[in-house]
Amino acid sequence: MKVTSLILLKRDLSSALRSRWLLGFAASFAAMGASFAYLGALGLGEVGFRAYSASVAGIINLNLYVVPLAAVVSSSLSLVAERERGTLEFLLSLPVARWEMVLSRLGASVLSLAAAIALGYGLASWILWLLLTEVDLWIYLSMFGTSVLLASAFAGIGVLISSAARSRFGALALALGAWIGLVMVYEVALMAAVILLRLDSVTVMVLMALNPVQASRLMMVYYVDPTLSFLGEFGVTLLRQLGGSLIPVLVSSQLAVLSVSTAIALLIFSKSEL
Amino acid sequence: MKAIEVRGLRKTFGERVALESVSMQVEKGESVLLMGPNGSGKTTLLRCVMGILDFEGEISVMGLDVKRDGKEVRRVTGYVPQHVRFPEEATVYELVDFVSDLKGVDVELDDVLGPFGLTEASHVKVGALSGGMKQRLAIALALIGDPQVILMDEPFSNLDAASRGVVTELLKTLIEEGKTVVVSVHTVSGLIHVFEKVAVLRDGRMAGLFRAEEVLRKMRPSYRIHLRTGNGWTTLRTDDLFAALSRLRNEGHDLREAWVEEPDVEELMGSVGA
Numbered sequence: 001m002k003v004t005s006l007i008l009l010k011r012d013l014s015s016a017l018r019s020r021w022l023l024g025f026a027a028s029f030a031a032m033g034a035s036f037a038y039l040g041a042l043g044l045g046e047v048g049f050r051a052y053s054a055s056v057a058g059i060i061n062l063n064l065y066v067v068p069l070a071a072v073v074s075s076s077l078s079l080v081a082e083r084e085r086g087t088l089e090f091l092l093s094l095p096v097a098r099w100e101m102v103l104s105r106l107g108a109s110v111l112s113l114a115a116a117i118a119l120g121y122g123l124a125s126w127i128l129w130l131l132l133t134e135v136d137l138w139i140y141l142s143m144f145g146t147s148v149l150l151a152s153a154f155a156g157i158g159v160l161i162s163s164a165a166r167s168r169f170g171a172l173a174l175a176l177g178a179w180i181g182l183v184m185v186y187e188v189a190l191m192a193a194v195i196l197l198r199l200d201s202v203t204v205m206v207l208m209a210l211n212p213v214q215a216s217r218l219m220m221v222y223y224v225d226p227t228l229s230f231l232g233e234f235g236v237t238l239l240r241q242l243g244g245s246l247i248p249v250l251v252s253s254q255l256a257v258l259s260v261s262t263a264i265a266l267l268i269f270s271k272s273e274l
Numbered sequence: 275m276k277a278i279e280v281r282g283l284r285k286t287f288g289e290r291v292a293l294e295s296v297s298m299q300v301e302k303g304e305s306v307l308l309m310g311p312n313g314s315g316k317t318t319l320l321r322c323v324m325g326i327l328d329f330e331g332e333i334s335v336m337g338l339d340v341k342r343d344g345k346e347v348r349r350v351t352g353y354v355p356q357h358v359r360f361p362e363e364a365t366v367y368e369l370v371d372f373v374s375d376l377k378g379v380d381v382e383l384d385d386v387l388g389p390f391g392l393t394e395a396s397h398v399k400v401g402a403l404s405g406g407m408k409q410r411l412a413i414a415l416a417l418i419g420d421p422q423v424i425l426m427d428e429p430f431s432n433l434d435a436a437s438r439g440v441v442t443e444l445l446k447t448l449i450e451e452g453k454t455v456v457v458s459v460h461t462v463s464g465l466i467h468v469f470e471k472v473a474v475l476r477d478g479r480m481a482g483l484f485r486a487e488e489v490l491r492k493m494r495p496s497y498r499i500h501l502r503t504g505n506g507w508t509t510l511r512t513d514d515l516f517a518a519l520s521r522l523r524n525e526g527h528d529l530r531e532a533w534v535e536e537p538d539v540e541e542l543m544g545s546v547g548a
Binding site for chain 1: 353361362375376
């Protein structure tokens with residue numbers, strides 16, 4: 001007998017890969033990734049690792065804005081769309097547990113986003129491959145992994161929104177609010193807090209780790225420059241205090257966001273009406 | 275072991291009480307017509323039995339506790355919802371494949387769709403089917419896996435006369451095969467004689483569970499034929515609608531001017547003292 005979760009995942013993944021949101025994201029991410037790779041190299045007028053670094057800087061910013069938006073929007077519609085279309089009753093009348101539905105939607109969101117991100121990275125790396133004599137594949141894969149982790153954390157937030165929302169419009173509004181709050185407002189608020197409250201490095205680190213966007217930013221910067229010299233005194237202090245634990249701490253914090261969001265989504269969805 | 279056992283069922287939606295102290299037992303192989311006016315709680319009761327809605331009280335199906343073993347209950351129970359809504363982008367074939375996978379059975383497409391005249395539509399997207407075809411598909415899907423318990427919520431709501439005949443014959447076959455069948459209707463249809471028992475819901479409470487022959491005996495005469503004559507409108511009451519219409523035609527009445535009124539549930543409840 002086939003496993004229920006895999007049957008659901010197969011169906012949900014097929015549906016997610018046909019989503020217009022995801023296709024739009026994949027196309028734009030691929031186009032932007034390729035453009036950054038190409039223009040980054042051209043802008044420096046030379047080839048080699050410096051060209052690569054310029055491209056990577058572009059891809060970091062691309063990631064931190066676009067990946068969370070695509071992840072939270074597409075996953076926020078996953079359950080509420082079924083509710084609004086009235087197809088939820090059909091699914092719930094089948095031998096399926098509600099928790100299996102939630103995890104299947106989350107899994108399908110993460111896998112489809114990973115595929116879209118891989119497409120963008122793939123195009124960019126193909127262009128870079130033409131320009132570079134020596135490509136640091138490990139950095140590139142680490143960046144890809146960080147993007148997928150960031151997408152997963154925001155997919156968790158999106159599924160949480162989807163389990164609680166009563167309409168697609170409401171879910172979209174909440175998703176955009178979460179994106180603006182975590183991607184834009186949080187950064188400005190953090191900078192203001194650092195300046196006004198003179199926060200110490202540990203507090204800043206904790207506040208950054210709590211937000212998947214900031215945690216990903218730190219991870220990506222670390223992969224490009226393991227000395228964290230871009231971050232000045234803060235980077236030096238961070239490395240002195242955490243050293244080799246920096247990446248595990250940041251990965252854990254994002255997994256924690258994913259786990260907590262998913263747990264709350266499971267709780268809400270298990271009690272929700274049609 | 276009862277096929278369905280409901281004890282002290284209570285269901286609320288916010289402040290509104292939809293079902294209060296509902297208890298009923300359905301023996302294995304028994305057929306029950308669940309009647310009640312709109313808003314009496316029929317749909318809610320069936321959804322609770324399927325474990326689609328959360329509830330207070332106890333419900334078991336084939337000895338399985340709905341709260342604890344909801345997934346297994348849905349494996350042994352076929353359910354046809356009142357408002358059939360499927361994922362529109364899926365084809366009929368994909369839905370059959372999906373449901374049979376979840377129920378853990380291998381099926382022949384023609385065996386599932388053939389009795390409902392849907393074999394030709396197997397590769398058509400569900401969104402392109404008519405309301406009647408969707409209703410027939412819902413019944414076909416509910417019967418996948420040869421469930422021992424079958425619940426149908428207003429299965430005639432979207433069907434034309436020919437399809438109603440097909441479904442009525444199907445119900446008779448299922449009952450003859452010894453399946454446990456519960457069908458809800460909001461009008462008193464000509465179906466009572468097909469079932470062994472009639473359960474009546476009123477304002478969220480079980481008003482009574484009667485033997486069908488008792489209901490038929492007490493309700494007679496059931497149909498009202500309103501007929502225009504030279505003196506205005508005349509009303510005739512009859513049990514045998516077709517014989518009465520035939521007699522009227524033979525007497526030279528213009529039946530294009532006549533209309534037939536089925537007895538409503540209130541009348542039925544009054545007849546049986548519910």
